[in-house]
Amino acid sequence: MSETLRATINGVERTSEVEPRLLLVHHLRDDLGLTGTNIGCDTSQCGACTVLLDGHAVKSCTMLAIQADGRSITTIEGLGEVGNLHPLQEAFWECHGLQCGYCTPGMIVAALSLLTRNPNPTEAEIRHGLEGNICRCTGYHNIVRSVQSAAEKMGNAVPPRPLGEGGGEGAPRSLAGLPRSTGGRS
Amino acid sequence: MTAATIPHLLGSPIKRKEDPRLITGGANYVDDIRMLDMHYLTVVRSPYGHARIRSIDTSVAKAMPGVVAVWTYEDVKSMGLMPVPGAVPGMKLAEHAILARDTVRFVGDAVAIVVASTRYGARDAALAVDVDYEPLPVVVDLEKAAEPGASLVNEELGTNVAYVNPLNVGDVDKAFAEADRVVTVRLVNPRVFPMAMEPRGSVAVWEPGTQRLTLWTSTQAPHVVRTLLAAMLGLAENHVRVVAPEVGGAFGSKLDLCPDEVLTSMTARAIGKPVKFIEERRENLQQTIHGRDQIDYVEAAVSNDGTVLGLKLKIYADLGAYCHIVTAAIPTLTVAMATGPYKIRNYTAELIACYTNKTPTAAYRGAGRPEATYVLERLMDLIAHDLDLDPVEVRRKNLIQPDEFPYAAVTGIVFDSGNYQGALDKAVELIDYAGFRRRQSELREQGRYIGLGLSTYIEISGFAPSSALPWGGWESATVRVEPTGKVTVLTGSSPHGQGAETAYAQIVSDALGVPFDDIEVVHGDTDRVQYGLGTYGSRNMAVGASSLARAAERVRDKARVVAGAMLEVSPDDVVLENGRFGVKGVPDQGLTLSEIAAKAYVPVGLPAEIEPGLEGQAFYEPSNFTTPFGAHFAVVEVDADTGKVTLQRFLGVDDCGTVINPLLKDGQLHGGIAQGASQALFEEVLYDENGQLMTGSLMDYAVPKADDLPSFELHETVTPTPINPLGAKGVGEAGTIGSTPAVVNAVMDALKPFGVRHLDMPLKPERVWRAMQGQGR
Numbered sequence: 001m002s003e004t005l006r007a008t009i010n011g012v013e014r015t016s017e018v019e020p021r022l023l024l025v026h027h028l029r030d031d032l033g034l035t036g037t038n039i040g041c042d043t044s045q046c047g048a049c050t051v052l053l054d055g056h057a058v059k060s061c062t063m064l065a066i067q068a069d070g071r072s073i074t075t076i077e078g079l080g081e082v083g084n085l086h087p088l089q090e091a092f093w094e095c096h097g098l099q100c101g102y103c104t105p106g107m108i109v110a111a112l113s114l115l116t117r118n119p120n121p122t123e124a125e126i127r128h129g130l131e132g133n134i135c136r137c138t139g140y141h142n143i144v145r146s147v148q149s150a151a152e153k154m155g156n157a158v159p160p161r162p163l164g165e166g167g168g169e170g171a172p173r174s175l176a177g178l179p180r181s182t183g184g185r186s
Numbered sequence: 187m188t189a190a191t192i193p194h195l196l197g198s199p200i201k202r203k204e205d206p207r208l209i210t211g212g213a214n215y216v217d218d219i220r221m222l223d224m225h226y227l228t229v230v231r232s233p234y235g236h237a238r239i240r241s242i243d244t245s246v247a248k249a250m251p252g253v254v255a256v257w258t259y260e261d262v263k264s265m266g267l268m269p270v271p272g273a274v275p276g277m278k279l280a281e282h283a284i285l286a287r288d289t290v291r292f293v294g295d296a297v298a299i300v301v302a303s304t305r306y307g308a309r310d311a312a313l314a315v316d317v318d319y320e321p322l323p324v325v326v327d328l329e330k331a332a333e334p335g336a337s338l339v340n341e342e343l344g345t346n347v348a349y350v351n352p353l354n355v356g357d358v359d360k361a362f363a364e365a366d367r368v369v370t371v372r373l374v375n376p377r378v379f380p381m382a383m384e385p386r387g388s389v390a391v392w393e394p395g396t397q398r399l400t401l402w403t404s405t406q407a408p409h410v411v412r413t414l415l416a417a418m419l420g421l422a423e424n425h426v427r428v429v430a431p432e433v434g435g436a437f438g439s440k441l442d443l444c445p446d447e448v449l450t451s452m453t454a455r456a457i458g459k460p461v462k463f464i465e466e467r468r469e470n471l472q473q474t475i476h477g478r479d480q481i482d483y484v485e486a487a488v489s490n491d492g493t494v495l496g497l498k499l500k501i502y503a504d505l506g507a508y509c510h511i512v513t514a515a516i517p518t519l520t521v522a523m524a525t526g527p528y529k530i531r532n533y534t535a536e537l538i539a540c541y542t543n544k545t546p547t548a549a550y551r552g553a554g555r556p557e558a559t560y561v562l563e564r565l566m567d568l569i570a571h572d573l574d575l576d577p578v579e580v581r582r583k584n585l586i587q588p589d590e591f592p593y594a595a596v597t598g599i600v601f602d603s604g605n606y607q608g609a610l611d612k613a614v615e616l617i618d619y620a621g622f623r624r625r626q627s628e629l630r631e632q633g634r635y636i637g638l639g640l641s642t643y644i645e646i647s648g649f650a651p652s653s654a655l656p657w658g659g660w661e662s663a664t665v666r667v668e669p670t671g672k673v674t675v676l677t678g679s680s681p682h683g684q685g686a687e688t689a690y691a692q693i694v695s696d697a698l699g700v701p702f703d704d705i706e707v708v709h710g711d712t713d714r715v716q717y718g719l720g721t722y723g724s725r726n727m728a729v730g731a732s733s734l735a736r737a738a739e740r741v742r743d744k745a746r747v748v749a750g751a752m753l754e755v756s757p758d759d760v761v762l763e764n765g766r767f768g769v770k771g772v773p774d775q776g777l778t779l780s781e782i783a784a785k786a787y788v789p790v791g792l793p794a795e796i797e798p799g800l801e802g803q804a805f806y807e808p809s810n811f812t813t814p815f816g817a818h819f820a821v822v823e824v825d826a827d828t829g830k831v832t833l834q835r836f837l838g839v840d841d842c843g844t845v846i847n848p849l850l851k852d853g854q855l856h857g858g859i860a861q862g863a864s865q866a867l868f869e870e871v872l873y874d875e876n877g878q879l880m881t882g883s884l885m886d887y888a889v890p891k892a893d894d895l896p897s898f899e900l901h902e903t904v905t906p907t908p909i910n911p912l913g914a915k916g917v918g919e920a921g922t923i924g925s926t927p928a929v930v931n932a933v934m935d936a937l938k939p940f941g942v943r944h945l946d947m948p949l950k951p952e953r954v955w956r957a958m959q960g961q962g963r
Binding site for chain 2: 019021022026029030033034035036037038039040041042043045046048075076077079080081082085089092093094096098099100101102103104105108123124126127128130131132133134135136137138139140141142143144
């Protein structure tokens with residue numbers, strides 16, 4: 001038994017046959033080969049699997065692939081590439097915002113969602129805004145620096161449109177009614 | 187060719203070589219490896235802490251779609267037992283079968299496996315394996331496990347005590363007889379999860395044509411895995427290739443050979459298809475090693491001025507149900523380091539290492555040494571508390587002085603170099619110690635409770651020499667100049683997030699005058715890299731980089747010989763200046779490494795005695811450990827209404843000798859401090875009385891989030907080690923070692939008005955609140 005999933009993935013319209021129980025993260029990784037999105041916990045705590053759903057951060061291990069039908073998904077691969085990095089990617093590189101790199105794609109995507117909502121966050125707002133994403137290597141110190149640095153860069157220029165976004169995704173929107181990336185302890 | 191300016195890179199904050207692939211999603215971790223006809227292995231695990239297996243019915247699972255194998259003990263018994271090269275001599279070693287024979291001994295113990303053609307299909311079939319268990323008595327409490335008559339984890343051993351390791355140096359009885367005071371405390375160092383973000387996993391492929399096995403596995407020591415795995419599989423070592431691809435953190439938890447690595451290898455060979463195993467997080471928390479888990483009884487003989495005359499320790503260490511490679515050895519490091527940075531000359535320790543019905547423990551960042559530092563640094567504060575002295579002054583009374591290095595501790599370890607007092611003085615000044623005390627008393631008047639905690643730590647680091655490790659204590663490096671002048675580095679280190687590719691390229695760039703971007707660092711592939719021992723124990727800079735520096739020196743010497751022949755001068759007159767090998771004082775005529783390499787590979791016109799090629803290799807064994815050190819201050823506020831502790835500031839003065847890349851050094855400290863502080867405040871693995879893991883997911887176990895921690899204030903002193911050519915001591919574990927007691931000491935300082943002398947970690951709000959109400963002290 002399978003269902004037809006039509007979704008825009010990193011700007012490309014794709015049609016797939018998926019098992020109803022298939023998780024979005026497994027669809028992205030195993031069916032589409034978008035292995036930049038990692039799996040860290042299976043229970044929505046760690047945020048390694050964070051992707052953008054219609055511009056908002058969601059945890060792709062907690063969503064069925066079929067729930068993305070008719071929606072637009074952006075993964076780390078859709079943000080930028082070597083030689084044409086997104087300002088957040090650049091900032092994580094410059095500020096040593098990663099070590100093992102496993103949380104990094106999800107962290108960058110969550111940070112993008114945060115900066116879309118709040119382009120000039122304070123340190124406390126960054127720390128609170130990223131509390132749905134766990135990093136075990138950096139102690140978050142340089143992740144905070146990276147997001148601050150990216151906010152400065154992005155504030156001084158129009159944020160480049162993510163590579164994969166076909167159109168109309170860049171503008172901030174209300175989060176009402178959409179799954180939130182932040183979870184975990186309150 | 188115009189001379190390109192090659193900047194001097196050693197000591198510079200160079201952006202990481204590793205990052206472009208990692209920030210774009212282009213890195214390949216084990217689970218990212220995709221292959222045609224990949225099969226998936228799922229492990230059926232024990233839900234019981236201790237049980238007899240009455241029967242296993244695999245018939246339903248075997249009939250499910252896509253299932254190609256369902257195996258139990260009978261299918262793997264020919265492989266023998268899991269090897270334990272790090273066993274302590276004379277210990278009672280528990281038999282650790284690849285799959286449980288007839289008894290399971292912890293929740294998560296492997297019972298059976300399923301291999302199927304899809305990820306979900308393997309999981310479905312695993313659920314259909316019907317295991318009939320008969321529950322047995324469970325031993326969870328570490329001290330009770332050691333008592334005679336305790337129910338046994340491994341019945342054939344006749345006891346739960348794996349070994350007792352006594353040490354008695356100096357004259358402890360005399361010290362206690364002469365003491366003004368005896369300060370005592372019982373300290374619990376709770377069990378914690380290493381919790382690397384990437385769970386463990388492996389992919390195995392068998393090639394029947396060559397009779398070779400390839401195993402991609404998330405490991406810190408691929409060559410060690412290869413040696414042990416080949417022996418188990420009955421294959422020649424050179425018929426096994428082990429590759430550590432991108433590894434998403436480890437912190438010691440990926441140092442051991444685990445049953446699942448053997449099982450993917452065996453099944454891939456048996457079914458002739460690639461087999462992948464990826465831990466779920468729940469599985470990772472159940473079966474991949476845990477860290478710490480000690481109970482320490484501490485007694486110190488002290489004179490009225492705070493001088494420690496003698497130290498007695500009784501250490502209970504929880505090994506869990508079995509021993510992995512390094513499990514048994516970890517607590518011995520606590521014994522070895524328990525005199526720390528202090529002049530303690532009379533010392534006795536009794537280490538009792540026990541089996542319990544819990545997950546095996548093994549190396550977690552610091553591995554035995556954070557436990558020692560926690561004992562000493564809590565002790566220093568308790569001496570200050572009991573004798574009404576200042577904690578800084580108590581440490582000053584006892585610290586080894588700068589003119590006493592090299593310092594031979596009574597444990598037999600020689601500390602290389604240090605200025606412990608200097609780091610402490612700098613930290614005291616930076617934190618404004620006197621100013622803090624004024625603010626603290628002002629705030630207390632207002633009903634607010636802030637505390638300042640200190641630790642002065644050392645770390646026994648840069649694991650070496652070979653006499654100290656079961657598989658040797660050296661590291662290897664090859665530096666290969668390709669015919670075009672590009673440089674390939676093959677290192678036996680196996681970094682997994684530390685940024686060693688960057689630091690190693692900095693060293694080679696300086697040594698050969700070659701641009702940073704022209705250097706590629708290869709690691710983790712046993713078919714590409716000469717035998718190496720991997721990354722653990724803060725070895726990358728102290729041992730790995732030192733072997734690299736040697737290898738690069740050999741290449742530079744060869745390049746000088748070739749350049750000398752090309753320039754028709756003696757090699758002794760050739761110097762490397764600003765990226766060119768030339769005659770001293772005549773830089774314009776110098777040759778680049780590319781020009782020399784071109785000649786070395788097509789040696790037309792070179793004297794016959796010069797061998798073609800341009801490559802150097804070194805196996806470097808340091809003569810000893812190194813001892814990084816430092817002083818850490820934590821500032822906390824305790825909420826009087828809720829007992830919630832907020833870590834407000836963390837200031838470290840750390841000395842890891844020569845710094846190769848300050849960006850990387852600070853990053854290592856940040857992460858280490860976060861883990862150590864988190865152990866103090868949040869983290870604790872809990873089992874109930876039935877041996878059930880109560881903290882089996884990240885919903886139940888508190889890994890710190892960004893808003894649980896402050897930014898860290900890092901400062902340094904630099905005291906190079908004479909042990910290795912770079913002077914680098916290593917920094918991977920220092921943050922973890924120093925921070926835990928600093929944070930606990932800060933909370934105890936804040937709670938002083940409540941008459942609280944000691945609370946065990948983690949200092950969760952409930953525990954702190956109860957203590958503030960006068961309960962449960």
